[in-house]
Amino acid sequence: MVGLGQVGLRLSLLLRELGVPVLVVEDDPGNLHVKRAKDYGIPIVLGRGGSRFLLKRLSLGRARALAAVTSDEVKNISIVVAALGMREDLRTLLRAGRGDVVNETSSLFKIGVVRDVYRIGGTLLAAAALGSAATEAFFHEETVYLMDPDGRIEPFESDVEAARGAEAELRAVEPQPS
Numbered sequence: 001m002v003g004l005g006q007v008g009l010r011l012s013l014l015l016r017e018l019g020v021p022v023l024v025v026e027d028d029p030g031n032l033h034v035k036r037a038k039d040y041g042i043p044i045v046l047g048r049g050g051s052r053f054l055l056k057r058l059s060l061g062r063a064r065a066l067a068a069v070t071s072d073e074v075k076n077i078s079i080v081v082a083a084l085g086m087r088e089d090l091r092t093l094l095r096a097g098r099g100d101v102v103n104e105t106s107s108l109f110k111i112g113v114v115r116d117v118y119r120i121g122g123t124l125l126a127a128a129a130l131g132s133a134a135t136e137a138f139f140h141e142e143t144v145y146l147m148d149p150d151g152r153i154e155p156f157e158s159d160v161e162a163a164r165g166a167e168a169e170l171r172a173v174e175p176q177p178s
Contacts, residue, residue, distance in 0.1 A: 003025075005071055022043075025049040026046060052085070063090065066092050
């Protein structure tokens with residue numbers, strides 16, 4: 001995994017909990033999560049995750065997958081491109097939004113699984129603000145699904161539809177000026 005922000009730390013902890021060995025590459029030795037990850041026993045290598053030399057030294061050829069989860073989507077794309085240049089069959093995952101850079105790159109070649117963590121997290125927060133009991137959210141085929149504490153899964157209405165519905169409900173209960 002490349003990137004040790006909130007997403008990288010949480011993903012590495014989750015993968016380890018699932019029994020998947022994890023190695024994290026971080027380019028900022030001053031990153032506050034480096035010490036936390038070390039305290040959790042997660043192995044960390046300081047270096048540039050897009051460096052082919054470093055990826056080779058870390059035995060990318062034996063890796064099950066590579067996740068580029070820095071906060072910079074352009075950096076994540078370059079990391080994945082470097083890794084795929086070394087090993088075409090590598091499963092890759094990158095953190096990115098729905099921006100033009102990702103769309104253009106995806107149209108040129110398969111760059112891996114792209115997940116917009118802001119859309120997923122934002123949808124869960126929006127659902128909570130609208131009164132949903134959902135505790136988890138995931139993305140499948142352009143739709144964000146919510147899971148409640150009982151394990152029931154439902155697709156979330158589009159952001160626009162949900163916002164319009166909430167706005168209409170607020171107008172219905174607000175006192176009208178005279």
